[in-house]
Amino acid sequence: MNNENYPVTYGRNLLTPLIDSKPGWLIVTDPVIWEKLKGQVKQEHIRVYFVKTMDKQTMMEEVKTITGFTQVLGLGGGMAADAAKLWAAAQQTPLYQLPTALSVNAFLCYKAAVRYDHVVKYEGDILPREILIDFDILEQAPRHLNLSGVGDLLSCLTASYDWKINALITKSHAFDQRIYDETQEMLSLLAEYLDDIVKNNETGLRFIVRAYKGIAEHSYRMRHTMWEDGSEHNFFMNLERITGKKFLHGQAVCLGVYFLSAFQDNQHERAVSLIKRSQLAITPQALNVSLDDIRQALLTLNRFVREQHIRYSICNAKEVTPEWVEAILAKYQRDFPAA
Ligand SMILES: [Zn+2]
Structure with a gap:
């Protein structure tokens, strides 16, 4: 693509x-990764x-407690990437990102996920000068963290459907048929690359980054990500609110895709098959x-979004x-029986 907003090396x-x-780096990371x-x-x-x-x-x-650095590196997962932003x-310094796992797509997003009590809001507008994808580092990440990255790709299955509904009813977010079609193409490719992703090898990791980048470049132009973040993420936020627990992003998002694809009556069995093959436990x-x-x-989802x-x-x-809830819960227990 010409005029890349997210240059990846x-x-x-x-x-x-x-x-x-x-010289003059501020490295934003966490103690385990830094060690x-x-x-x-x-x-x-440093x-x-x-x-x-x-x-x-x-x-x-x-962000006022350290001064005098000339550029920032986000070195870690989603929190390090967002805090670095x-x-x-x-x-007002240049930003670099070097993700140590592909659990979420935060390193390829111009907004940062910040919390107000329990509600996540996406704010800000900052692009990285460079994103470095180091396969030595990513291959050493715990496999389940990179697998979790499947969540923010599979979410496109339900989110792009929501986007269409949104475009028909409220038109609050601009619709683009070409992006919609590319999203369906990405989901087909995800099925092709899933075995490599499960093996945590360079081919699989490269596909996740390429797919994230495709979403990110469009979302920067469109100023939203409705085809990637829809009702499946809403379900996940509601589950987080109800339980007060923190989840591995991809696991909880895939659980959302499971239920919402059924609720939308939209490619549900395809979603089931991809989730099973991804080996993300839901x-x-x-x-x-x-x-x-x-x-x-599920029962409070309508009220939650309102x-x-x-x-x-x-x-x-x-x-x-x-x-509907009882019927889908029965199916869920058959599709994903307790170990
Ligand atoms: Zn997500």
Whole structure:
């Protein structure tokens, strides 16, 4: 694509030359990742910030506590990537991203996910100068973290359907048939590459990044991501609200795709097959929730999206009935039996 907003460099052993290429780094990371990778950072006078929260109020104070750096590197998962954006934006310095796992697509998004109490809001507008995809580092990440990245791709199955409904009813988010078609093509390719993704090899990892980047380039132009983030994410947020628990993003999103694809009557069996092949566990045990938590998250979904003023989707267009919930929960237990 011409005029890329998200330049990506693929390779191995990229961290050392990046840091050596210029002075004055602030590295935003977490203690576990830093312990693993600090040996690759030879330069002195590096400043390191360990991210603990994405609570908006707290972070607005945190980003004033270190000054004098000339660029920021987000080194880690979604929280490090998002916190690095806040630092770079607050002090107006260039931003670099080197994800250590592909669990979410935060390193390829111009907004940052920040929290106000339990509600996640996407805010800001900052592009990275460069994204470094280091296969040595990614292959060493725990496999389930990279697998989790499937969630934000499979979410396109339900989200793109929501986008169509939104475009027909409220038109609150611009629709583009070409992006919609590309999204369906990406889902077909996901099926092709899924075995490589499960093997955690370079081919699979490269596909996840390429697919994320495709979404990101369009979303920067469109100023929204309705084809990637729809009712399946709303279900996940509602489950998080009800249980007060934190989930591996891809697991909870795939659970949402399971239920919402059925609710939309949209390629549900395709979703089931892809989730099974992805080896992301979506049983209640795997998510450490009860079947009743899931029941409540479904039964209160209509009310949740209305109260939170979430953009129009199937959750506004159709009422969840207790009969439907019991039928889909029975199917869910057959499709994904407890171990
Ligand atoms: Zn997501």
